[in-house]
Amino acid sequence: EVQLVQSGAEVKKPGESLKISCGGSGYTFIGYWIGWVRQMPGRGLEWMGSILPEDSNTRYSPSFQGQVTISADKSTSTAYLQWSGLQASDTAMYYCARGYCSDGSCSGGFDHWGQGTLVTVSS
Amino acid sequence: SYELTQPSSVSVSPGQTATITCSGDNLGSQYACWYQQKPGQSPMLVIYQDNKRPSGIPERFSGFNSGDTATLTISGTQPIDEAVYYCQAWGSNTLWVFGGGTKLTVL
Numbered sequence: 001e002v003q004l005v006q007s008g009a010e011v012k013k014p015g016e017s018l019k020i021s022c023g024g025s026g027y028t029f030i031g032y033w034i035g036w037v038r039q040m041p042g043r044g045l046e047w048m049g050s051i052l053p054e055d056s057n058t059r060y061s062p063s064f065q066g067q068v069t070i071s072a073d074k075s076t077s078t079a080y081l082q083w084s085g086l087q088a089s090d091t092a093m094y095y096c097a098r099g100y101c102s103d104g105s106c107s108g109g110f111d112h113w114g115q116g117t118l119v120t121v122s123s
Numbered sequence: 124s125y126e127l128t129q130p131s132s133v134s135v136s137p138g139q140t141a142t143i144t145c146s147g148d149n150l151g152s153q154y155a156c157w158y159q160q161k162p163g164q165s166p167m168l169v170i171y172q173d174n175k176r177p178s179g180i181p182e183r184f185s186g187f188n189s190g191d192t193a194t195l196t197i198s199g200t201q202p203i204d205e206a207v208y209y210c211q212a213w214g215s216n217t218l219w220v221f222g223g224g225t226k227l228t229v230l
Contacts, residue, residue, distance in 0.1 A: 035219060044221060044222075044224040045158070045160075045209050045211075045221040046221060047218070047219040047221055050218070050219065059218055061218070061219075097166075099219070100171070104215070105154065105213070105215075106154075106218075106219070107154035107171065107173075107213060108156075109156030109172075109213070110156075110158075111171070113166055115165060116165055
């Protein structure tokens, strides 16, 4: 069974750093893209970026380029999303999801999702 | 940046057909997917590659993508289908993009 398990909820102060995780199991972790998706309170889904763990090829949405860093550890089948200086506007639910791609096309969408990590940034 | 536009809400009576649209410049040249999200839950893929259903998704869910519009159709809508539906496109240049979401009300 494919599973993506995310780290627990976080409460941080503005300016603090944070790294949240997404552990994959039940499939060949390195062969699938992992995407990160933000959902601000009461708002829609926003694609932040994706990484292919096999070679750490990382693509970012222009809206999030330079704001976050996505990484992956093949040895532990874990992907990460990190911030170096959080802002109140980063308060949101963050999902990781497996991107199904083949032959250079990611037409398969995000077929499995983690349970989400709630990040609250408040002074 | 590439944008996808969805109606904010759609209402349908039980047993009727619900149609949710997603518009984007030449969207038909990209692949469209659709997700269902119920309150307090993670999104769930219901349509991928324009018109394919993942295992376990009922046949009443179907998709079409052509021109500037992708469409999600739910035939014989049931109360359990009430949720927010998001379209998502993938293109080699635009990568992954989500629409703003459509709240489907079954009443």
